[in-house]
Structure formats: C-alpha cells, structure tokens
Amino acid sequence: MTDISEFVDKCIEKHGKFLVPILQDIQERFNYLPEEALREVANRLKIPLVDVYGVATFYKSFSFVPKGRHVITVCLGTACHVRGGRRIVDAISRELKINPGETTPDLNFTLETVYCLGCCALGPVVVIDGKYWGHMTPNKVLSIIRRMREEAKQA
Numbered sequence: 001m002t003d004i005s006e007f008v009d010k011c012i013e014k015h016g017k018f019l020v021p022i023l024q025d026i027q028e029r030f031n032y033l034p035e036e037a038l039r040e041v042a043n044r045l046k047i048p049l050v051d052v053y054g055v056a057t058f059y060k061s062f063s064f065v066p067k068g069r070h071v072i073t074v075c076l077g078t079a080c081h082v083r084g085g086r087r088i089v090d091a092i093s094r095e096l097k098i099n100p101g102e103t104t105p106d107l108n109f110t111l112e113t114v115y116c117l118g119c120c121a122l123g124p125v126v127v128i129d130g131k132y133w134g135h136m137t138p139n140k141v142l143s144i145i146r147r148m149r150e151e152a153k154q155a
C-alpha cells in the first residue's frame with residue numbers, strides 16, 4: 001500500500017462519503033491533488049473518476065499540479081492594478097524567477113494572481129499563505145519573502 005492510498009483510507013474513515021472534505025485533506029497533505037489519490041478516492045467510494053474530477057475542477061482552490069509550501073497571491077483587479085499590483089508581481093517574479101501560475105523548482109513558493117479579493121480599499125493586496133497584506137509595495141513583499149526564506153533555512 002502506498003503513502004497515498006493509506007492517506008486516502010484515513011480521509012475516507014474521517015469524512016465518509018463527503019468528497020469535498022476528502023479532497024481538501026488530500027490537497028492540504030500533498031499541496032495538490034495527485035492523480036493517484038483521485039483514482040483511489042473514486043475506487044474506494046465506488047464513484048466514476050470523472051465525477052471526482054468534476055467536483056475537483058469546480059473549486060478553484062484545488063490544484064492538479066504541485067504547489068509550493070508558500071502560496072503568494074497578488075491581486076490585479078482594477079483598484080489594486082492602478083495602485084501598483086503589476087509592479088509587485090514583477091518584483092516577485094524577478095526574485096523567485098517564476099511567472100504567475102508557476103512554482104519554484106524547490107517547491108517553496110507558488111505565485112498566483114487574482115482579479116479582486118473584495119477588499120479594494122486596502123489595495124494593492126497580496127495574500128501570503130492565507131494572510132492578507134494591504135497597501136503592499138514591491139519592497140515590503142520582497143522583505144517578507146526573504147524573511148520566509150531565512151526561516152526555511154533555519155528550520
């Protein structure tokens with residue numbers, strides 16, 4: 001039995017037939033939804049794989065490619081864009097050498113963009129591992145990233 005199938009077993013024990021919490025646990029454990037895990041879920045719950053994919057693709061928070069341990073999301077909605085959101089994306093891209101939608105090869109960081117997080121007055125807004133940072137600047141975001149890198153080295 002692989003790590004993945006053991007983990008899927010535990011999720012099903014915990015959540016029964018509730019697919020979304022099962023997928024959330026898998027995503028949290030692996031930072032994405034590995035195909036092997038989705039096949040296991042379909043087999044164990046005796047539902048077609050296409051239905052598992054149907055649910056997984058419906059929710060934007062699920063990913064089918066590995067994500068970094070830290071996810072940085074920069075808002076490029078109109079309010080954030082006019083206040084410098086694009087410069088923040090460019091600064092992060094240069095620092096981490098990845099484009100939006102990509103993950104660093106060491107799987108430490110994923111960079112994403114969104115169009116309005118619903119808190120425009122705080123723009124430009126950046127979300128790092130679920131924490132919202134308002135009035136962000138390229139310098140501020142770079143110092144946060146560098147601090148995270150230092151902490152990772154010391155861990």
Ligand code: FES
Pocket residue numbers: 075076077078079080081115116117118119120121123125
């Ligand atoms: S445009 Fe960025 S939060 Fe609305």
